Amino acid sequence: NAGVTQTPKFRILKIGQSMTLQCTQDMNHNYMYWYRQDPGMGLKLIYYSVGAGITDKGEVPNGYNVSRSTTEDFPLRLELAAPSQTSVYFCASSSQNTEAFFGQGTRLTVV
Amino acid sequence: TQLLEQSPQFLSIQEGENLTVYCNSSSVFSSLQWYRQEPGEGPVLLVTVVTGGEVKKLKRLTFQFGDARKDSSLHITAAQPGDTGLYLCAGGPGNYGQNFVFGPGTRLSVLP
Numbered sequence: 001n002a003g004v005t006q007t008p009k010f011r012i013l014k015i016g017q018s019m020t021l022q023c024t025q026d027m028n029h030n031y032m033y034w035y036r037q038d039p040g041m042g043l044k045l046i047y048y049s050v051g052a053g054i055t056d057k058g059e060v061p062n063g064y065n066v067s068r069s070t071t072e073d074f075p076l077r078l079e080l081a082a083p084s085q086t087s088v089y090f091c092a093s094s095s096q097n098t099e100a101f102f103g104q105g106t107r108l109t110v111v
Numbered sequence: 112t113q114l115l116e117q118s119p120q121f122l123s124i125q126e127g128e129n130l131t132v133y134c135n136s137s138s139v140f141s142s143l144q145w146y147r148q149e150p151g152e153g154p155v156l157l158v159t160v161v162t163g164g165e166v167k168k169l170k171r172l173t174f175q176f177g178d179a180r181k182d183s184s185l186h187i188t189a190a191q192p193g194d195t196g197l198y199l200c201a202g203g204p205g206n207y208g209q210n211f212v213f214g215p216g217t218r219l220s221v222l223p
Contacts, residue, residue: 004153035213040215040218041215041216042115042117042199042213042214042215042216043154043199043201043213044213090153090154092153099144099156099159100154100156100201100211101156102153102154102155103153104151104152104153105151105152105153
């Protein structure tokens with residue numbers, strides 16, 4: 001079973017560049033999430049979605065955008081990359097009131 | 112903002128020792144989850160507790176949810192090197208409806 005798949009696994013961006021982190025899940029989960037994890041820290045919620053066509057801001061949304069055109073996909077867009085966005089990004093999905101299943105993460109460095 | 116605190120932040124022990132890590136909050140949670148995260152991987156769920164006072168066992172791991180549903184503990188008996196990792200607690204629902212609030216984690220190292 002694929003579960004939650006994130007691409008790419010690693011990326012280096014220059015300041016001001018843009019990129020999209022891809023996330024797809026094959027479990028037919030309604031809920032999807034994007035978190036960032038800074039070194040030695042826990043997870044902070046960036047954006048989440050409760051279903052196709054519905055997205056909302058989490059704790060740290062500034063500098064990011066998301067879309068949810070299908071149940072399966074939840075891409076995260078960085079428009080103007082900044083060094084403060086250097087982090088590991090995790091996508092997750094869940095059904096209502098159940099555990100979250102996580103992807104393997106995307107390690108992003110902005111230089 | 113619902114905050115979760117975890118202690119200790121770091122723990123290094125010898126194989127065979129017992130340990131307890133804690134997850135505390137001033138807020139009440141409808142459920143609390145424990146995840147383990149290994150280097151280069153995403154967190155993986157260990158257990159979910161939903162009832163105040165609930166105790167769940169998973170082999171050598173014992174999880175307890177506080178009576179007031181504000182805190183939880185994870186006890187590991189006879190720790191093994193394979194238990195090494197970052198242990199995260201998460202309470203839900205958080206301030207964002209369905210979503211979970213994560214603690215900063217306890218980084219455990221079990222030395223052979």
